[in-house]
Amino acid sequence: MKLLNRSLIYLSAVFFIIIGVWSVIFYFNLKDEIRDSIDDGIDNNRLLILIKVHSDSTLLTQNEFGGNNFKIHPVSKEKALAYRDVFKDTMMYRLNENDLEPVRLLNSAFEHNDQYYRITVISSLVEEDDLIEDSFWSVVSLFIILVVSIIIVNNFVLRKIWNPFYDILNQLKTYRLDKNEKSIEINSNIKEFIQLQEAANTLINRSKEAFLSQKEFTENASHELQTPIAIIIGKLELLLESKDLKDEDANTIANVINIADRLKRLNNSLLLLAKIENKQFLEEETISLNETAKNLLSNYDELLAFKQIEYELDETKDLKVKMNPALADILLSNLIKNAIFHNKKDGNIRLTFTSEEFIVCNTGNPFSLNPDTIFNRFEKDQTKKDSTGLGLSISIAICNSYNLKINYGFAENQHCFKINFNNILAQV
Incomplete structure (x- = not known):
């Protein structure tokens, strides 16, 4: 994953957490503000009604809400004096909504002409589920806007800022020690990138000296x-x-x-x-491993005849790769020579070529070799005194230089070495 994309994920996750916490706090603060505003309005309505009662005593007979937002009931003096102004939420059936609707009400008491009354004033509330839904979609919209903004900034602003870094990276990928190439140069006045350029050039100079x-x-x-x-x-x-x-x-x-x-x-x-x-074999060209193997086998005709070894070619595909010709010749030569040298009299060898793999199998010792040590230097059959014990070490060194995978297996009295050339297949 690219650094810019990873930073985008981290920023999005942080924004998601921050906005989530903020939205919960915002919701409760908004809810409290709405309650305070409604309570102030209800209390103001109560005072207006009490003032109006002095000029219109018929309001004292308003004992049902009807079309109004208040009702008044006479109460005893004891109850009136015991009343305290109380605000609370409740549900009330409203004709215009034809449904239960949340309302905020105030219960209070007052005295008029030596008579005591209880007054209830109501005000419609914003439905809480509507408030939650509206708040949720507002937060989602804000989050989407922020993420889109980050993506735009990430792709158009930050990418431009990081261009010197990618420039250094591309130059390092293509830099060759065997060529008299110039030092890495970038066009940037950012301190960290200049330090990275200097460190890369220092490392290159040391590697070139080595x-x-x-x-x-x-x-x-x-x-x-x-x-x-x-x-x-x-x-x-x-x-x-x-x-x-x-x-x-x-x-x-x-x-x-x-x-x-x-x-x-x-x-x-x-x-x-x-x-x-030391990577001194850097020249590459397209090579047919099928043809290379056939040429090598022709060099061992006398040895094959002497040991009475038969060989078989299974050419499913013409396996063409892009690599150094000398290394390709050495790689196949070591494996073929190994199959002949460690074979038995009247044995056989089979070379298989697929679209991606080269496999060489041979008869020989009726037991498996240790796959963990077989490619080690100087690991050899002690009965073969003429062997240097470096053939397979050279083979795996060549494979490692091209990031190729070589495997050893033993089945049906056959020792098999398989190489996958998928990394360096030639474009046909």
Whole structure:
């Protein structure tokens, strides 16, 4: 979820709570104000009626409301003196409404010409359910107006304010350490964004220094280590061709040559891992994994024939991906070579290509390998002394560099490795 949308949700939730509490307080305050206003009006009407009684004594006979808003009943002096002005709410049937209607009334007493009377004055109330409904829709309208206002401000004002942040983010996404690109620059005078730009450039400079240092190291190591190893192997091979060499010494030299050759392959694998993890393979192009696998299989024709291994291609789709050609070749080569190297005589290999996945299955040891450690460096079958134990480590390093998922499974005496290329499928 985007930051702007999350802030919109939080603001809406806060406004909802604040407006909800405010509306309850507002309702009761409004209700009290209406009661006070009506009470003042009723009391004023009572005083006007008492003044009018002095000039029109017929009002004293108004003992029913009828069309008026008051009624008067004679009472004893004791009751009249015991009366206190009392305001209260009640329901009364009104002819004009043809229904019960809430009213506010005042019961009071007065004296006229030595006679005591009880007077009841009424005034219609705003119906409480109507008040609640009107208040509710007013609050809902206010909430909607506020949320719409926030959305407008969020999309047209805040988005513009946050443009420098998104500009920095987009530049970081496309920045490549192997290219001599300029530092990140934004057009903003906001202090926090300027600090973010400076921090991003500082981090980029440090990463670029580390990248160049590792690149230089791997290049130097590749040259400086490979050369002496090659010289050692060459010298030993020349020594092996000596006529005066004893058989025992020849066997020793041959073993040393094998060890040196293994050291050479181990060095190549470690340097390759360093380059992959250092992201030095950045050039990409559209590749058909089907064709890549077929070319690799043709390189192992003699080994397949020697171990009497049969292979099968199941090409549901032409699996085309966008990645570095060298890494694609290494990835498939490691998995295919692993399927051949760890297979049994008269075994089989099956390569499956779907619209998104590449699966290689092979016969071999009749037991499952540990899926938690199989991709670890130097994890290998101890009976295979010529193995460096880095083939699958290189494979998963390549997959990680492209955010690909590689899985191992064992079923029906078949060891299977499956890679999902959904992240880097080429657009056909």
